[in-house]
Amino acid sequence: MNHSIPYGRQHITDDDIIAVTEVLRGPFLTQGPHIAAFETAFANYIGAQYAVAVANGTAALHLCCMALGVTQGTRVITTPITFSASANCIRYCGGEVFFADVDPATALLDINAVRLLLEQHPKGYFSGIIPVDFAGYPVDMAAFRQLADEYGLWLLEDSCHSPGGSFIPSDDAQSPASEHRCGDGSLADLAIFSFHPVKHIAAGEGGMITTNNEALYKHLLRLRTHGITGRPDDLTEFQPGDPERGGWYMELQELGYNYRLTDFQAALGMSQLSRVDSMLDRRRAIARRYDEAFRGTSVTTIVPPASVGHAYHLYVIQVDDRKGLYDFLRTCHIMAQVHYIPVHLMPYYRQFGWKPGDFPNSERYYARCLSLPMFPTLTDDEQQYVIDNVLAFVKS
Numbered sequence: 188m189n190h191s192i193p194y195g196r197q198h199i200t201d202d203d204i205i206a207v208t209e210v211l212r213g214p215f216l217t218q219g220p221h222i223a224a225f226e227t228a229f230a231n232y233i234g235a236q237y238a239v240a241v242a243n244g245t246a247a248l249h250l251c252c253m254a255l256g257v258t259q260g261t262r263v264i265t266t267p268i269t270f271s272a273s274a275n276c277i278r279y280c281g282g283e284v285f286f287a288d289v290d291p292a293t294a295l296l297d298i299n300a301v302r303l304l305l306e307q308h309p310k311g312y313f314s315g316i317i318p319v320d321f322a323g324y325p326v327d328m329a330a331f332r333q334l335a336d337e338y339g340l341w342l343l344e345d346s347c348h349s350p351g352g353s354f355i356p357s358d359d360a361q362s363p364a365s366e367h368r369c370g371d372g373s374l375a376d377l378a379i380f381s382f383h384p385v386k387h388i389a390a391g392e393g394g395m396i397t398t399n400n401e402a403l404y405k406h407l408l409r410l411r412t413h414g415i416t417g418r419p420d421d422l423t424e425f426q427p428g429d430p431e432r433g434g435w436y437m438e439l440q441e442l443g444y445n446y447r448l449t450d451f452q453a454a455l456g457m458s459q460l461s462r463v464d465s466m467l468d469r470r471r472a473i474a475r476r477y478d479e480a481f482r483g484t485s486v487t488t489i490v491p492p493a494s495v496g497h498a499y500h501l502y503v504i505q506v507d508d509r510k511g512l513y514d515f516l517r518t519c520h521i522m523a524q525v526h527y528i529p530v531h532l533m534p535y536y537r538q539f540g541w542k543p544g545d546f547p548n549s550e551r552y553y554a555r556c557l558s559l560p561m562f563p564t565l566t567d568d569e570q571q572y573v574i575d576n577v578l579a580f581v582k583s
């Protein structure tokens with residue numbers, strides 16, 4: 188191959204371009220009707236009651252932490268194997284980040300490690316948990332819900348990797364009716380998604396929050412736009428229908444942000460959403476082919492059980508000589524990537540006392556992981572080229 192193959196890439200069609208240019212020619216670049224249309228369509232796709240579109244996934248995490256009441260000293264647990272934004276959102280609000288190790292079988296936050304951490308402190312010490320559907324493998328949110336309820340904690344699911352992902356809780360794996368979609372609002376209090384171009388739906392930048400909680404939903408709408416509301420029912424200085432209230436009147440009720448999505452981004456997201464199922468099918472087909480190719484070799488893969496509908500944002504392999512393979516693939520123009528450097532080892536988090544050795548499973552995983560190209564327009568020839576070169580390296 189003389190072109191380079193990235194690990195992830197957006198797919199923009201002529202229909203996407205038409206959808207965006209129609210908005211550009213229309214009256215609303217932002218704060219128009221495409222936002223609510225995209226929110227409704229996305230909520231329907233995920234199976235949640237409410238959705239709030241925001242500027243990006245990080246803004247979604249920040250607003251969720253605000254809405255959940257994270258403030259100075261609030262203690263929240265998350266995983267080291269994630270993009271740092273999953274932890275940073277706690278810091279934006281002045282909260283304290285606690286990590287717990289991952290399960291080596293899934294690379295997801297290990298519920299037993301979380302339980303142990305909770306047991307080591309008095310009830311009320313922690314406020315919430317942010318599990319991450321890392322790589323697209325859905326966290327068993329039913330088990331986390333049970334644990335969270337035992338300790339009175341909220342759950343914020345970072346579903347950036349898993350739109351369309353699903354799982355059947357292990358208690359009732361016999362009844363497919365109980366299948367849960369990531370972020371469907373039935374288990375986690377809030378879930379967030381990103382529309383960065385490497386994610387399933389590309390909007391340039393963009394994010395979404397889903398929930399079934401009406402109070403959180405209304406609060407998030409206000410926080411997204413400075414903390415300002417003009418809704419007659421929500422005003423504090425006037426009763427609804429008060430003739431003294433001018434049409435211009437609105438209230439800044441708390442300190443929020445401008446974290447809005449634009450209408451042309453919403454139109455792009457909406458257009459992409461119409462293809463999201465076929466794009467997910469293609470991701471899964473690519474994963475099956477990698478699974479087959481590496482079975483019985485020294486390349487370790489995580490193959491989920493049938494009860495798990497993996498969404499494959501990433502396809503991660505684990506090998507002994509990860510740096511050697513990374514460098515070799517670069518010489519073949521295959522831009523494999525590492526997800527992730529454990530967040531607790533980042534210089535910013537080391538200042539809080541986290542250090543190498545704190546989370547052995549996460550660190551062992553990090554030492555061996557490499558994400559291979561995984562995106563819907565990856566061709567069969569390109570994938571075969573990737574497989575051939577990985578196998579050539581590990582067998583040499």
Ligand SMILES: *Cc1c(COP(=O)(O)O)cnc(C)c1O
Pocket residue numbers: 243244245246269270272273319345347348380381382383392393394
């Ligand atoms: C991409 C990502 C984010 C942040 O989303 P942005 O839209 O890039 O701000 C947060 N968490 C995870 C796990 C992500 O992959």
